[in-house]
Amino acid sequence: MNCARCGKETLTGAQFCQSCASELKQVFLAPKNPDIRTSWLAILSLVLGILSLFTCGITAIPAIVLGIISLIRIEKGGGKLTGIAFAKIGLAIPVIVFCIVQPLLLAFVTVRHKYFRMVCQANLGGIGTSMLIYVNDWDDKFPRAGGPSTVWGTTANWQADNKASAFGIQPDGSGGQASISASLYTMYKSYFGSGPASFVCKGDRGVTPFDPDEYGAGNKTHFDLWDFGPDPSKHCSYSYHIPYGPYPLTTSSEPGMAVAADRNPWIPSPFVKTKKDFGKFDPNGTTKQVKYGNATAHNGEGQNVLFVDGHVYFQKRPFCAINDDNIHTFWSGSAPNWDKRKGIPPQIGSQPKDRLDSLLVNDPPVTDKK
Numbered sequence: 001m002n003c004a005r006c007g008k009e010t011l012t013g014a015q016f017c018q019s020c021a022s023e024l025k026q027v028f029l030a031p032k033n034p035d036i037r038t039s040w041l042a043i044l045s046l047v048l049g050i051l052s053l054f055t056c057g058i059t060a061i062p063a064i065v066l067g068i069i070s071l072i073r074i075e076k077g078g079g080k081l082t083g084i085a086f087a088k089i090g091l092a093i094p095v096i097v098f099c100i101v102q103p104l105l106l107a108f109v110t111v112r113h114k115y116f117r118m119v120c121q122a123n124l125g126g127i128g129t130s131m132l133i134y135v136n137d138w139d140d141k142f143p144r145a146g147g148p149s150t151v152w153g154t155t156a157n158w159q160a161d162n163k164a165s166a167f168g169i170q171p172d173g174s175g176g177q178a179s180i181s182a183s184l185y186t187m188y189k190s191y192f193g194s195g196p197a198s199f200v201c202k203g204d205r206g207v208t209p210f211d212p213d214e215y216g217a218g219n220k221t222h223f224d225l226w227d228f229g230p231d232p233s234k235h236c237s238y239s240y241h242i243p244y245g246p247y248p249l250t251t252s253s254e255p256g257m258a259v260a261a262d263r264n265p266w267i268p269s270p271f272v273k274t275k276k277d278f279g280k281f282d283p284n285g286t287t288k289q290v291k292y293g294n295a296t297a298h299n300g301e302g303q304n305v306l307f308v309d310g311h312v313y314f315q316k317r318p319f320c321a322i323n324d325d326n327i328h329t330f331w332s333g334s335a336p337n338w339d340k341r342k343g344i345p346p347q348i349g350s351q352p353k354d355r356l357d358s359l360l361v362n363d364p365p366v367t368d369k370k
Helices: 039-052 062-077 084-137 163-167 179-190 287-291
Strands: 238-241 260-261 305-306 314-315
Touching: 062 084, 062 179, 062 314, 084 179, 084 238, 084 260, 084 305, 084 314, 179 305
Parallel strands: none
Antiparallel strands: 238 260, 260 305, 305 314
C-alpha cells in the first residue's frame, strides 16, 4: 500500500511509513454478501414506467402495480432485496403521465376532431358551390345521374364509354340504375374545381380519395368515368338527398331542405360494417340517446349539413331540417302525431314521404347491397 501522507510505497503489514514515519491506517473492505440481490420486479416497474411515456400510458397501470409489490417485498426482505430507487421511479413516471401527458393527449384528440370537422365543412361548402353552378345550367335541378326513370341501385359500368351503357338505360331513354354517389360524380366531373379528396371526410375511416389507376382504368381520367369506382362507398363520405324518384331537389325547394351531409349512420360504411341498433335512438330522450342518431364520422357529436340555400352548418342533432325533420330517415305520415324527428331507417329503394321530407342517403359497401 502507499502512504497517505507522502505517497511512498510501504511494506505489506507495516504500521509506520519508512520514508516519513507517519502512522499507516489500514483500510478494510467489507466482503460482499452473495445473498443480497436487486428486485427484478422493481426493474420491471422502472422499464414499464419508462415505456408509459411512449405508449400514452398503456403500461402505466402495470408499472404502478409492480412498483408497489416490489416495495413491499423489499421491505419484508430483511435487507436481502434492493432496488427501492427503481421501484419509486417506476411509480413516479406513470403519475407524471396521468397528470400531464394524458390531459395533453385528450386536448390533442379534441383539436384533431375539430380540425376534421372544419375540413369536412369546407368540403361540403365546395360541393355546394359546384352544385349552384350545375343547377344554373340544368334548369335549376340538382345533380342526377342516369335518365328520367333511373332508380337507386348499382352503377352498371362506371368505366363505360357512354351514359346509356354506364347506367343500363334503354334505347328509349327509360330504366337504368345508378348509385347515389354517381349523381355527385356527375357534378364532379364537369363542375367541381377541387380534387377527389374533397369528397372524403377525414373523420370517415376506411375512405380514401378516388384514383382511377387503382382500378386499372387505363388511359381514362376522372372526366371519362361515371362513378367513384366499383365500390363508391370507399371513396365518397357524403350522403345526398335521394335524386331518383318523385321528390328530387331543385332550387325552388324550401331553403331549409338538406341537400348533403356526412354519411348516414343507419347505412353500413367501409369501416362500420354492423348496422346500428335503431331502438337506441330516441329524439326525445337523453343527450346520449339523441347523439346516437348522429353521423359516426364526427364521434357522434353531430354532422355537417349542406342546405338548399347553400349554407353549411354543423348540426348537433339529426332532426335539423324543416319542422324538425330527421335528415337520416324518412317518415310514413300514417299517424296524426307521426314523429318526424325519428322516422324510419332507409335502405335501397326508400323514398321521402313528400317534398318536405329530407332523406339523405349514401351507398352501402358493395358486399352489403341487397
